[in-house]
Amino acid sequence: MKIFALSGSVREQSYNSGLLNALANISDKSLQFEIYKNLKSLPIFDPALADENTPQSVLAFKAFLAASDAVIISTPEYAHGVTGVLKNALDWVVNAPELVLKPVAVMSVSTSGLGGLRAQNALIMTLVAMNWNVVVEGSLNIPYASRRFNRDLSISDELTKKRMKISLDSLVRAAKDLR
Numbered sequence: 001m002k003i004f005a006l007s008g009s010v011r012e013q014s015y016n017s018g019l020l021n022a023l024a025n026i027s028d029k030s031l032q033f034e035i036y037k038n039l040k041s042l043p044i045f046d047p048a049l050a051d052e053n054t055p056q057s058v059l060a061f062k063a064f065l066a067a068s069d070a071v072i073i074s075t076p077e078y079a080h081g082v083t084g085v086l087k088n089a090l091d092w093v094v095n096a097p098e099l100v101l102k103p104v105a106v107m108s109v110s111t112s113g114l115g116g117l118r119a120q121n122a123l124i125m126t127l128v129a130m131n132w133n134v135v136v137e138g139s140l141n142i143p144y145a146s147r148r149f150n151r152d153l154s155i156s157d158e159l160t161k162k163r164m165k166i167s168l169d170s171l172v173r174a175a176k177d178l179r
């Protein structure tokens with residue numbers, strides 16, 4: 001079972017990337033958990049290049065997603081939406097037939113009290129438009145990030161660790177059922 005993850009933040013000390021690393025650390029050894037690290041290398045989306053003359057970095061991104069059994073996307077909320085860098089990446093794969101019905105869990109970590117809920121909702125709408133299979137039970141929302149992470153971005157809070165395990169287990173179960 002391959003779970004591939006994507007952080008909507010390119011910030012070095014990103015809580016969302018920290019969450020994905022923490023999920024990788026708690027994931028069962030039988031899982032292959034990989035985090036995509038090249039979001040910054042994707043060019044600005046141009047529909048004219050989506051089907052032909054597609055940039056190599058975009059082809060690699062598509063292939064990365066296609067090789068997974070399920071995807072986790074964790075994004076910050078920027079101005080009540082997802083980050084531009086994440087939306088740009090998703091625009092490149094909007095019409096990828098090989099990604100249709102891809103099981104995906106939507107997560108958000110925020111320093112605010114709503115935990116990026118609006119960005120999560122916006123992301124769900126985008127993924128539904130792309131015909132991905134949003135696994136609702138796999139979703140996770142972490143508010144007040146500074147209270148739940150240590151300085152090294154490991155998780156400091158037991159309840160958050162339990163919620164992470166429930167989300168990951170739910171996604172894996174759904175992906176197995178959909179195989």
Ligand SMILES: Cc1cc2nc3c(=O)[nH]c(=O)nc-3n(C[C@H](O)[C@H](O)[C@H](O)COP(=O)(O)O)c2cc1C
Nearest residue numbers: 009011014015016017076077078079080110111112
């Ligand atoms: C440009 C910008 C806009 C933001 N807008 C929101 C927002 O609308 N709602 C919110 O809850 N947090 C907002 N934030 C706060 C981020 O969501 C928060 O700092 C989050 O932890 C960043 O994620 P990261 O640690 O993974 O980079 C914004 C931050 C930035 C830089």
